[in-house]
Amino acid sequence: MNPRVTILDVAARAGVSISSVSAALNGRPGVSEDTRRRIVDVAEQLGWVPSLRGRSLSGQKAYAVGLVLERSSEVIESDPFFAGFIAGVESVLERQGFALVLQVASNRDAAVQRYRQLALDHRVDGVFLTDLSQHDARVRLVNELGLPAVAVNAAQRCAVAAVRQDHRPGLAELMDEVIALGHRRIAHVAGRRGLLHTRQRVEVWRSALQKAGLEPGPLVYGDFTVESGSRAADDLLAAAGDTPTAVVCANDLMAIGFIARVSALGIDVPLEMSVTGFDGIPLGAFVRPALTSVATAPRLLGDAAASMLLAVIQGETPSDVTVPATRLLRRDSLVDVPRA
Amino acid sequence: MNPRVTILDVAARAGVSISSVSAALNGRPGVSEDTRRRIVDVAEQLGWVPSLRGRSLSGQKAYAVGLVLERSSEVIESDPFFAGFIAGVESVLERQGFALVLQVASNRDAAVQRYRQLALDHRVDGVFLTDLSQHDARVRLVNELGLPAVAVNAAQRCAVAAVRQDHRPGLAELMDEVIALGHRRIAHVAGRRGLLHTRQRVEVWRSALQKAGLEPGPLVYGDFTVESGSRAADDLLAAAGDTPTAVVCANDLMAIGFIARVSALGIDVPLEMSVTGFDGIPLGAFVRPALTSVATAPRLLGDAAASMLLAVIQGETPSDVTVPATRLLRRDSLVDVPRA
DNA sequence: CGGATCAACCGAAACGTTTTGGTTGGCGCA
């Protein structure tokens, strides 16, 4: 690699000062149209690209944003959300010359620590916060540090800008369908306890039942993994009272785990028990029975989140955004109530 | 945020020059033990953290490495490899104060472009190259630029340092098992054409058959997606000749798609046809029939790749590494050959 | 005692931008 061509080279070659070059290439005023064109030409000819490092040091910006994946690596492996989300984020960042710094943490404390480190190093100009729980330590952290942040899918308003996909209409629609099919004992396999996310879905489930004048069915908690779905099946069947005829799971993975377990115990899905998922993972169409679920669009969410974060970084205070709603995927795992 | 505490503050407070502070904190010689301790104390007391930006500009290093995911976002969503790989990479980088810059590209050309941009910006000190194909443009790119790189799971030696997980023994073991169960017509659903990865598996499949004195069965190509597995089923059944009794797929997703399709066509898996996968994704245990597969350990691979890349960045030229072999997962989708 | 050697330390340059606070010279206007 030959020695880097710097702004000085461009300035010398164009016969102007470096300040003019800087102004010209950043579209700032103070350069005549003639000179600007000449400078741009020379820069192009010399193949000059502004040094990110010089620029960062001078401008106090990192030109990067951070995302900490807080998942056990096993959950990440099958989680359909992040890949799409990241793809969306990336497509926006790229256009602005920003990069995405990704970190992985296995638990909440570790994640907070990673965010702190990112901020401390000034490695990023802003961060995404996912899986917000109540009184989240990260919200305080970013506020203390004045670090631009965007909350992704936080269920309720919090002290940072937020972008969300409203899962409630989708789940409500699903619940209506389940009820319309004649089910009366409808259980819920919820996500990790304490996540706003989780609470919200529980509420939709409960209020749909209430609206229909039904008793709230059994409620068990999992943690979004396939295994926890299996465990939930055991918990549910062990619980006192009548076995539910329909089970609404908070995500597809748990639904798959649930179905595997009850099938192994000799219960036929969907003939004896309907089971639904949530997320609409591609695989859902290929398990048997094909999973009735609700499609989400993580990519759109990533798109919106990135645009918003860049806005926050530029000092704006955008209002919260809700991206287009989710869509019901009618497949085979939900049928009408079995005739007793 | 109060004005940043810099190396000058530390130097002033400790009554030394900034060069001594720098030397002291980086463990370079030229400072007495007494002074070093005093400097460290002061730094800690003042809460000084070296500025990544200053350091980057001065040291010509970015303290970051890059990874470009080259997948359609739909494939990424269900690909079990990257999450584990990234977790492994991250755990190593973190300890060294490095960060991972992640980008997403939907095709090969876009990916090359992203790598070029990363290098041009000097945004990273090195990159990972995954899914190497023959005469890969990226290999030339990194060599031209002198950009440190590590090839991940490249099937054959190439001009950059490589870390790999040898899938051959695992697949060979699986093939032996299939043959031992009495199958004689054994098909292969391969991955994307042209990937070294793909070729290698085809070869293992072919040579195992040859060793056993069997005709090579039908071979169809997919692209690692669930859908392509389904299509492969159609292709395979449409092909002339006897229907195979066992089908060895190059990954779990295609196996799942394959099973779904042939089941829909009324063929019972595994009673009428055995199907195997590769990767050992967690979900594999929860589909029906539970998928016989070969477990890989992407996390270990990430670990090794990151260590190696850091070594290359430091100017070493490490020799290639092969991480521990894969493990056969005996489950339900492979049984002995059906009695005709 | 005089010089060489060495550890400890320091000052200044270098990295490549952006930005601030000038300094020009041309022009309009009274």
Next chain:
DNA sequence: TGCGCCAACCAAAACGTTTCGGTTGATCCG
């Protein structure tokens, strides 16, 4: 003509490190 104004441009500082080349003063040796 003299004044003020403005566009165009420039020099220098600032960002926060690392590193290079010196300068001390003490120690060692003949």
